Amino acid sequence: ETGVxxxxxxxxxxxxxxxxxxxxxxxxxxxxxxxxxxAKKPLELMFVYSLEERVENNSVPSRFxxxxxxxxxxxxxxxxxxxxxxxxxxxASSRVWESYNEQFFGPGTRLTVL
Amino acid sequence: QQQVKQSPQSLIxxxxxxxxxxCAYENTAFDYFPWYQQFPGKGPALLIAIRPDVSExxxxxxxxxxxxxxxxxxxxxxxxxxxxxxxxxxxxxxTGANNLFFGTGTRLTVIP
Numbered sequence: 001e002t003g004v005x006x007x008x009x010x011x012x013x014x015x016x017x018x019x020x021x022x023x024x025x026x027x028x029x030x031x032x033x034x035x036x037x038x039a040k041k042p043l044e045l046m047f048v049y050s051l052e053e054r055v056e057n058n059s060v061p062s063r064f065x066x067x068x069x070x071x072x073x074x075x076x077x078x079x080x081x082x083x084x085x086x087x088x089x090x091x092a093s094s095r096v097w098e099s100y101n102e103q104f105f106g107p108g109t110r111l112t113v114l
Numbered sequence: 115q116q117q118v119k120q121s122p123q124s125l126i127x128x129x130x131x132x133x134x135x136x137c138a139y140e141n142t143a144f145d146y147f148p149w150y151q152q153f154p155g156k157g158p159a160l161l162i163a164i165r166p167d168v169s170e171x172x173x174x175x176x177x178x179x180x181x182x183x184x185x186x187x188x189x190x191x192x193x194x195x196x197x198x199x200x201x202x203x204x205x206x207x208x209t210g211a212n213n214l215f216f217g218t219g220t221r222l223t224v225i226p
Contacts, residue, residue, distance in 0.1 A: 050212065
């Protein structure tokens with residue numbers, strides 16, 4: 001295991017539901033990321049938190065709302081999603097100020113929006 | 115615009131053969147080029163990485179070849195094994211940046 005855990009592993013939700021994805025890292029890292037992985041597309045960076053501060057938001061729709069209460073935990077709050085939001089959502093972490101951006105990924109949450 | 119282009123999309127190799135996956139980039143500011151391996155049901159895991167001050171890096175059966183002038187880099191898997199069957203992603207980043215720009219992935223199947 002990489003030291004990054006994600007729950008739940010699978011989630012099915014309706015378009016009107018509200019749910020949250022959780023990520024926890026046990027590596028002592030201080031940067032955390034949300035990625036979206038869809039078939040035949042590059043991993044899409046959604047959000048970056050560095051030292052618990054959001055430093056990047058790659059034009060992600062407001063129906064996705066991240067939260068980083070501390071350097072070990074990251075949440076992605078979901079509401080009124082669309083079927084095209086169905087994908088694998090990956091969390092990653094890394095250490096800030098490293099000379100290279102080595103990111104450690106969790107196993108992902110497979111999200112299906114009906 | 116896709117920052118890193120990867121090919122082929124899928125690859126089938128006989129056991130014991132050489133698997134080669136290619137990536138190209140445009141941004142000359144990139145200075146870190148990792149390869150990630152992803153098995154079904156798992157997140158990507160760092161396999162091997164290179165910086166542009168060297169042209170080749172080898173770790174066991176895995177080798178990265180880097181051509182700075184052509185802005186290309188490739189992953190070679192020698193003596194490919196069925197256990198190497200996975201999806202491989204190349205990526206690129208620059209020092210101090212948060213982003214890792216990923217290729218679209220190559221699904222490798224090694225047949226016994």
